[in-house]
Amino acid sequence: MTTMNTRAMGAGLLATTALVLLGALPAAAEELPSAPTPEQAASAPGTLETLSRFFARDGALARTAAAPRVEGASVPVRFLSPDFVAGKPGAPVARVEFRASRAVASDGQKASLWTVEQAGGWQVVNIATGDDEIRYAEMGHGGLVFREPQIDAWYVQKGAKVLPLDEDAVRAVGRNGTSLAGYRERVVRAYGDKLPGSSYARKGAAGGYDAPAPASRPSSTVAAVGAGAGVVLALTAWATTRGRRAGRRA
Numbered sequence: 001m002t003t004m005n006t007r008a009m010g011a012g013l014l015a016t017t018a019l020v021l022l023g024a025l026p027a028a029a030e031e032l033p034s035a036p037t038p039e040q041a042a043s044a045p046g047t048l049e050t051l052s053r054f055f056a057r058d059g060a061l062a063r064t065a066a067a068p069r070v071e072g073a074s075v076p077v078r079f080l081s082p083d084f085v086a087g088k089p090g091a092p093v094a095r096v097e098f099r100a101s102r103a104v105a106s107d108g109q110k111a112s113l114w115t116v117e118q119a120g121g122w123q124v125v126n127i128a129t130g131d132d133e134i135r136y137a138e139m140g141h142g143g144l145v146f147r148e149p150q151i152d153a154w155y156v157q158k159g160a161k162v163l164p165l166d167e168d169a170v171r172a173v174g175r176n177g178t179s180l181a182g183y184r185e186r187v188v189r190a191y192g193d194k195l196p197g198s199s200y201a202r203k204g205a206a207g208g209y210d211a212p213a214p215a216s217r218p219s220s221t222v223a224a225v226g227a228g229a230g231v232v233l234a235l236t237a238w239a240t241t242r243g244r245r246a247g248r249r250a
Helices: 038-043 045-055 082-086 132-139 167-173 180-191 229-236 239-249
Strands: 069-080 094-104 110-118 121-129 144-148 153-158 161-164 219-221
Touching: 038 045, 038 069, 038 094, 038 110, 038 121, 045 069, 045 110, 045 121, 069 082, 069 110, 069 132, 082 180, 094 121, 094 132, 094 144, 110 132, 132 144, 132 153, 153 167, 161 167, 161 180, 167 180
Parallel strands: 069 144
Antiparallel strands: 069 094, 094 110, 110 121, 121 219, 144 153, 153 161
């Protein structure tokens, strides 16, 4: 059963708290059902009904007029890997945390449906405004696209190069990007002493990362309760900086 809660503010790559629920669902709503594929979970009737409520929040449009649709295939969403930061041999720069599908309302609003694989199949666990996840995956043109949550930076890895996909990444690695080795040097400096198990983590920062100030980006956790540690891991580090990005675009 889904419960109302407050946004957990970006505690980092390995934090273990859930995201926000801002009124898209009634307090006693049931979890959305599982499906064999992320696409089927995203386009299921129950998901579309939930999307109607999400797009109609704050009176944006009538719930009956939302007519949400899911466009295209889902994409893998990767975060910077703690194993890469820690220098684990063979660790990729990022790891898949969930898959995202783009949903569009009749008035042009967009949302991202986050799905994770569980014992019963794929399940939508969160709906978030905007379509950053899918848009940046498209910008990567087949490269390995990933996000560094702490600074809200999106990159694409192409061979031994890490290239920026947004202004936050440009500030971090320059417009021409950097080598994979150079990028690892940067993230080791930034996060190497803050990994799980570090003295920094033991001071109480969830996952070894500071929790930044709250953000305002609407999001609806539709199935996080009982979804397990993997779901929570995937969703936690996300909330804070995406709200800041929305503010900068306003």
